[in-house]
Amino acid sequence: MTAKRWFPNRPFCDGGWQYMEQVRIGVIGTGRMGQNHCRVFSNMRHAKFVGVCDVNGDLGKEIARKYEVSYFRDVDSLIENVDAVSICTPTPQHYELVMRCLDRNVHVMVEKPFTETLEQARALKEAAESKRKLVVQVGHIEKFNPTFIELRKVLEGMTILAMNFNRLSPFQGSNVDVDVVLDLMIHDIGLVVDLFEAEPISMDAYGLSVFSDTIDHGLAVLRYDPGLLVSLTASRVTEQKVRGINVTSKEAYIEADLLNKNISVHRRTLGDYVNHKNSGVKYRQESLIERIVVPAMEPLFLELQDFVNCVIENKTPQVTAADGYNALRFVLLLRDKILETMKVQ
Template sequence: MKTLRVGVVGVGSMGERHCRVYQSLRGVHLAGVYDACWERAHEVAARYETVAFPTLEALAAEVDAASIATPTQTHAEVAIALIERGVAVLIEKPMAASALEAMAICEAARRHGVLVQVGHIERFNPVYTELKVLLETVHPIGMVFRRLSPYAVSNQDADVILDLMVHDLDLAMDLVGGPPSRLYPIGRQIFSDAMDYAVLAMEFPGGEIATLFASRVTEQKVRFIEITAAEAYIEADLLNKGITVYRYTIPVYTNDNQPVKYRQEGWMERIGIPMAEPLALELQHFVDCVRTGRRPLVSEQDGLRTMQLAERIRLLLYHGLSPMSRLSRPPVPAEARP
């Protein structure tokens, strides 16, 4: 098996995680890193015994594929520069800062015939994989997604839609098989000029309803999916790696010559989840697709579809077309800000 040369562009906390995983993959050589901060690039390169390249072009000349983990505003510029040099790319979410930039990435990939994967990591979460298997035999009526985080650990170069909700927009469309027909978003700005808390109701053409909660002002990290189906109620904890299924209940009445008694009988199943790191599964999939030319599980078109939906939601929220966005909010005292 030919060794695949990979690089990482942007070696902040997420980019460094990519370096760690690439070093552990069989048949993969971490050929180098590039970061706009030269000191940080050297620090990470030394830690992972690789090369810190002085320019993006220098890295592109020495790799077959690369992860892009730079700030969101630079994703399109970096991705297109690498694609034009024939380098396959995995772009961390969100794919770009706007749907227009995402379209430009898609066009560059088509024109140059270069593979692009978008880093919607939850698609590789073993909990989500098992959930999709369960949904092959049940028919969702309603879905609730909760993705909550503290402000201090959130990505503050994007609002809560692009930072957190974008994950669940992708998952909801993947589960249903297409985009929604109606959107009902509301949101609030708490600690920044961008949306920090948002709730979204979506209706799909088949009648399914999804409700998404995204918060970066909640002092508890939550990653949870609840599905109400005709056949069962399912709870999936993406963070703590568990799935519980509640089958339909049967009312039972008994008297046995005694006062009538009532109880509910039902089945509860706990699904075993394989132990695996989602990032390792995601990067292994990327490497395999580069080697074989297979279409990635999350392609550039999937990333574009999610960006287009996110942009529709943000237009509704920021341009006064949503009921909550028309409400004035009281100023947040400076001492209350993180």
Template sequence: MIRVGVIGTGYMGENHVRIYSEMEDVKLFGISDPNVSRARELADRYETKPFADHRKMFEKLELDAVSIAAPTTLHYPIALDALRAGVDVLVEKPIADSIENAAAMIESAEETDRHLMVGHIERFNPAVLKLKEIIDSGALGKIVSISARRVGPYNPRIRDVGVILDIGVHDIDIISYLYGMKVNQVYAVAGSDIHSFEDHASIHLRLNHAYSGLVETNWLTPHKIRQLTAVGLKGVAYLDYLEQSVELHDDGWIRKARVEKSEPLKKELSHFIRCTRDGTCPKPSGEEGKHALEVAMAAIRSYTEERMVEI
């Protein structure tokens, strides 16, 4: 039996609580949130223990693993508390609010011999997994360009970061994942019209000095769009994150890939629990989460300083 806790009970945190409570061989031991009434409400609903302070939860309960779904600025101190308590950690993306804090989290995980996984949920989207399989099989030939469009209306609960760190980082990570390469150059154009941070951005990525990536993201579009296009020498793939679909076009055919739809977060948490149980290293790792953060921070620096940024 894997004993888990959840820190942060907002929209995403509640989903972690729900899924853990439904998993076999997993016991949701406790949840923590400074909003005591919210923590108690969820604790009553899911028959677990509420805590206002996550440190008290670590003191009172013997946990094997914890999800951190608190605001980004709190990821670093909470993760260090959890790792030092001997608990495996799944932290929601982005890994931290600074590259230095991300590096310290990774170092702490190594020192305590605990797992640190970053919750880049689109890695577990069945359509992304199918497209990765197609690309790796060579069916599209050499991939030369991957572009993503992640736009939609603004969610008022997002106050501590801009659109690049909130949702643009998803596609930054996925483009790197699909290529199997790190980003080495970033150029971004962005602006702020309805938010204190940037609320729209076009992010140009260069990988391995030869491959192209493009992320368009904003909080200004009245309807949600989550799409990606991969261009290869033998064909083009069109992916829809929301529909969990992949369509392949070449000079002779239009084909729809067979994708078994499922809830990405459930797949993500199952992977995390399996790694805790088996002692295997989870993916995305802390290093992968740190790279996505480095690229996102470089994009912010690029549009601020109006120049290309090397990574």
């Protein structure tokens, strides 16, 4: 049976619901991330990939030919032919594009950061809340990382004492349009906001400029009540690419590798003294390490699949406009603290 989904300003049946098996989708912005969206949508069962729009006509046409879809010279032409869009443009363009899509009753998936400023994010959050029949999803992809999904299951019932988030990359190939806080740390801030509803009782943050005139290496320490410490390190000056979460709890120490998709759980060890006949008494310590099986699924596929399913089933996405606003608010606070400490130095 085909699911119901609602499309304002589209042909109606059944009291405003329209029966369709596929969501007509377009991609705005065909840079590196936009091309990944194109690849995923072109192979998604319930998505009908219609076309792309990009200010770079040559690139847009090349991607359109690759996936045998239409190239649209302007955003309005694309919007007229789709039910939903993925916005993968530079951040300064997000606000105007999302607002234009909402005004035309088109569902929106927009990459992070949500907007350039907190005021813009607040305005989009309010606009999304007023358009309750439209899906507005923000691209915090790590929430859909199978390793993080399994880690949440592992942590259920545990007493967490400390969490360390490490997101490290080489400078070459990094996004130099923004600093490392808005480029990398925001991913882990999104996870922190997802894990802990309460606000931290204190925040300290520090940073360094190495290869640019902005933040290339950042460290933040958050204290939650009662007695929980969360540290986040984001860097684009390392030669090794790292995406890891380490958790210290009363019950175990957990290592989660978001990049290589594996989780190790080190359970509390017990030591005892063993009496060997020939060598006397010796101390022996045994440890238990659990290797958690992580499904081999692409986070971007899971994220975009959630978006399409929410459009079809008229559901709330896992990362809403409010979530995107909260993550941006959090990360801008940390960014300001880092910049303050760098001025002092």
